[in-house]
Amino acid sequence: MIDIHHRIGVVSPSTDGVYSALTTIDGLAAWWTTDTAGDAGLGGKIELRFLPGGFDIEVIEVVAGERVRWRVVDGPPEWIGTTIDWQLSRVEGFTIVLFTHEGWAEPGEFLSHCSTKWAIYLMSLKALVETGTGSPSPDDVRISDWH
Amino acid sequence: MIDIHHRIGVVSPSTDGVYSALTTIDGLAAWWTTDTAGDAGLGGKIELRFLPGGFDIEVIEVVAGERVRWRVVDGPPEWIGTTIDWQLSRVEGFTIVLFTHEGWAEPGEFLSHCSTKWAIYLMSLKALVETGTGSPSPDDVRISDWH
Numbered sequence: 309m310i311d312i313h314h315r316i317g318v319v320s321p322s323t324d325g326v327y328s329a330l331t332t333i334d335g336l337a338a339w340w341t342t343d344t345a346g347d348a349g350l351g352g353k354i355e356l357r358f359l360p361g362g363f364d365i366e367v368i369e370v371v372a373g374e375r376v377r378w379r380v381v382d383g384p385p386e387w388i389g390t391t392i393d394w395q396l397s398r399v400e401g402f403t404i405v406l407f408t409h410e411g412w413a414e415p416g417e418f419l420s421h422c423s424t425k426w427a428i429y430l431m432s433l434k435a436l437v438e439t440g441t442g443s444p445s446p447d448d449v450r451i452s453d454w455h
Numbered sequence: 456m457i458d459i460h461h462r463i464g465v466v467s468p469s470t471d472g473v474y475s476a477l478t479t480i481d482g483l484a485a486w487w488t489t490d491t492a493g494d495a496g497l498g499g500k501i502e503l504r505f506l507p508g509g510f511d512i513e514v515i516e517v518v519a520g521e522r523v524r525w526r527v528v529d530g531p532p533e534w535i536g537t538t539i540d541w542q543l544s545r546v547e548g549f550t551i552v553l554f555t556h557e558g559w560a561e562p563g564e565f566l567s568h569c570s571t572k573w574a575i576y577l578m579s580l581k582a583l584v585e586t587g588t589g590s591p592s593p594d595d596v597r598i599s600d601w602h
Contacts, residue, residue, distance in 0.1 A: 317599025427574030452464025
């Protein structure tokens with residue numbers, strides 16, 4: 309199994325801002341995709357839609373201010389059954405976000421694309437919490453022919 | 456062994472611009488770090504320096520316009536012995552860059568940081584080739600407390 313790993317630090321007084329951006333529909337819509345619906349609480353199902361398609365994810369673990377874990381239940385075949393893990397911690401004025409998208413069956417161009425795209429969305433999350441404005445789809449930063 | 460994977464598409468008439476940015480000292484200095492020295496040709500050694508340290512890499516494979524491969528010979532212990540692979544191809548007006556930083560011994564926060572940072576530098580490379588201006592260190596985009 310192959311995992312995608314990322315780490316950012318968000319300038320913020322506590323983990324509250326990042327945590328809220330991960331655990332509310334309005335928060336997710338402000339950095340990932342404006343077309344977000346569903347229930348972002350534990351056991352809920354979140355429906356995220358992008359121009360070329362989308363994902364349905366289930367919220368399988370929530371530890372307030374510390375951790376959020378999702379399982380992908382619908383979307384591209386490469387994504388189904390993978391898990392997306394968010395760990396939050398505090399270091400000197402930063403909320404550190406450790407991100408892992410776990411359980412890809414194999415490497416390939418689509419995984420490589422998603423790895424880069426995740427970094428772009430994480431920077432959108434960082435901007436949202438730091439400045440109040442993210443860059444969610446469909447106005448996300450374009451990285452290639454695959455958007 | 457763990458690998459970092461990324462994929463970008465650079466709007467460009469051929470692979471020449473990306474290839475030049477990977478195989479010349481001036482090119483590398485314009486997207487990765489301004490403090491770049493050495494010989495970027497096959498068998499050459501490139502010395503890249505950043506505020507907190509740097510890397511020495513050897514150019515171990517070059518296929519004109521298609522592939523560049525480096526081995527890290529000095530730098531952070533996690534990097535030494537790893538290889539950095541660039542594959543270029545053309546798709547409808549884009550130069551597709553498949554990037555892999557191969558052979559990390561284990562996951563961890565530093566790998567996660569480097570994965571995100573590589574995405575940022577790849578976007579700098581894309582901007583350099585598309586607009587003539589990249590964002591190399593020390594004016595690179597800050598992603599966290601680790602810069």
